[in-house]
Amino acid sequence: MKITRIEAIPVCVPLKKGLTARTAHGELATSPYVIIRVYTDQGLIGLGEGTISPLWSGETQQSTIAAIRDYLAPALIGKNPLELTAIRKTMESIIKLNSFTKAAIEMAMWDIAGKAVGLPVCQLLGGKVRDRIRIKLVVWARDTAGSVAMAEQHLAMGVTCIKVKTGLDPESDIARVRAVREVCGPDIPVTIDSNCGWTVQQARYCLRELTDSRLLLSEQPIPPGDRAAMAEIRRDSPCPIMADESIFTLQDAWLLSVHRAADIFSIYPGKHGGIAATGDIVAVARAAGLRCTIGSNLELGIGTAAMLHVAAAFPEVDTDSFPADTIGPFYHEADLIKEPLDLGPPAAVVPSGPGLGVELDEVQLKKWRTD
Ligand SMILES: [Mg+2]
Numbered sequence: 001m002k003i004t005r006i007e008a009i010p011v012c013v014p015l016k017k018g019l020t021a022r023t024a025h026g027e028l029a030t031s032p033y034v035i036i037r038v039y040t041d042q043g044l045i046g047l048g049e050g051t052i053s054p055l056w057s058g059e060t061q062q063s064t065i066a067a068i069r070d071y072l073a074p075a076l077i078g079k080n081p082l083e084l085t086a087i088r089k090t091m092e093s094i095i096k097l098n099s100f101t102k103a104a105i106e107m108a109m110w111d112i113a114g115k116a117v118g119l120p121v122c123q124l125l126g127g128k129v130r131d132r133i134r135i136k137l138v139v140w141a142r143d144t145a146g147s148v149a150m151a152e153q154h155l156a157m158g159v160t161c162i163k164v165k166t167g168l169d170p171e172s173d174i175a176r177v178r179a180v181r182e183v184c185g186p187d188i189p190v191t192i193d194s195n196c197g198w199t200v201q202q203a204r205y206c207l208r209e210l211t212d213s214r215l216l217l218s219e220q221p222i223p224p225g226d227r228a229a230m231a232e233i234r235r236d237s238p239c240p241i242m243a244d245e246s247i248f249t250l251q252d253a254w255l256l257s258v259h260r261a262a263d264i265f266s267i268y269p270g271k272h273g274g275i276a277a278t279g280d281i282v283a284v285a286r287a288a289g290l291r292c293t294i295g296s297n298l299e300l301g302i303g304t305a306a307m308l309h310v311a312a313a314f315p316e317v318d319t320d321s322f323p324a325d326t327i328g329p330f331y332h333e334a335d336l337i338k339e340p341l342d343l344g345p346p347a348a349v350v351p352s353g354p355g356l357g358v359e360l361d362e363v364q365l366k367k368w369r370t371d
Contacts (some may be wrong), residue, residue: 001118003081005039006073006105008050008065011336011368013300019331022140022296024167024197031298031332032061034101035287036068038108042282044115046108047360049302051270051328056297057100057248064101071095072105081112084276086242090348091273093205099248105355106274107306113354116129121306121357122350125279125313132347133294133311136161136191136323144179151180156278159345161216161323167197174209181213189323193219196245200229207237208317211312215239215266217322220246230261242266244323247332253261253281257288264322266295278348282314291318296325301337304328305356308341312350324348334364 014030015021021028036048054060059067071094079087079296087109091102110121122128138164139147164180166173173194181190191334192215198206203221218239221233224246233239240263243256248271256262265285272278285292294311307326311317317324326348329335336357342349351357 001080001082002041003038003077003079004041005066006076007037007039008068009035009037009365010061010065010370011035011365012204012370013336013368014333015331016333021331023165023193024141024195027198031300032062033300034064034104035302035336035360036083036104036108037360038105038112038283040112044112046081046110046112046115047113047302047356047358048104048106048108049300050104051297051299052100053305054298057097057271059098062221064098065102065304067095067098067101068105072101074353076105078330081109081118084093084109084113087172088274088276095129100270102273103269106276107269107302110275110306111355118284118354120350120352121275121309122312123356125275125309128312129315132349133170133308133319133326134160134347135344137161137327137345138163138165138275138324138325139180141165141176145269147176148179148183151183155184155188157345163191163193163325165195167194167221170198170202170206172289174206176215177210180190189216191216191219193244193358195218196223199223200233203233204236207233207239211238217242219266221245227255227259227261230256231259234261234263242293247281248272250277250280252285253284256307257290258285263290265292265315267292269310270297270299270303271295275306275310278310279314282316284315290316291322293319293322294324294326296328298331298334301329301335301358302339302356302360304335304341304343305351305358308348308350309356333342334368336364337361
């Protein structure tokens, strides 16, 4: 089998009214992503999704399309899409970084491989170790009343874990978390995600003040880079610390482990450059005795499906204890796939069809593509 063409389609899908995002990284009302179709000489077509976010990885919609058109597609056309390791090596030898771009292409290769043998991607990864992936829904960093209203809305949907965005201002962060904690009652676990927004001193203060809120975990309290500082915060923290923005590469995973800087890794294919690269990071977590869960930068249907296959296939992705962020479709006007995924709440179900198990919806694509 040979790759004959790689198509990169820019799309801009708005977030639903009332659900637009506000975090320490800023406000987000629309998602400028790239949908990938990889064509083969045997008629199989693989789907991929690049959830491009300039403030997250430095990639833009335009840079992704240019990287594929000018660098990756010329090197990959003519290659066998089933030779995934060789495909990964080729991409690494042509362009550094660009993890979301590479992940979008690599996920299409897995889709082709699964379709070629009639098996879902999770089966190619060794088979399912769980059928249901427990999820959490996110309360954005709004004022206290707005955050409480959003938490109530999520709880009414049946979710069994809530994540609250923090990292903007310590006092309002603390008030928001306490208010949501109260709405959740004693049985719904609450996590927080500061998206790098606190200093070390602010993180220490806020985590100490929030001891009574019995947080399930605190995600990325401070900016990446200073692993010793993360380790310091972790030693004093009343709750486990999860690394998100500080874990992109395999080396990041290893160094975080060596520095004892995190209890949990937030992982997903886009951040690490693909499904196989995510599996590599899970192996580091396994060696270090750490747990993982699935993070997100709000994927649409194809990207969410890729995450569900990873969540289903690796024992260390402990979504029962630390619910996943496989939730992007809840927040967007469209998911771009024909049959919507079963995302719960409380739990998502991994698609059972061959490959990623999703089909691109041409009508939605036409509506949201921007080229
Ligand atoms: Mg996060």
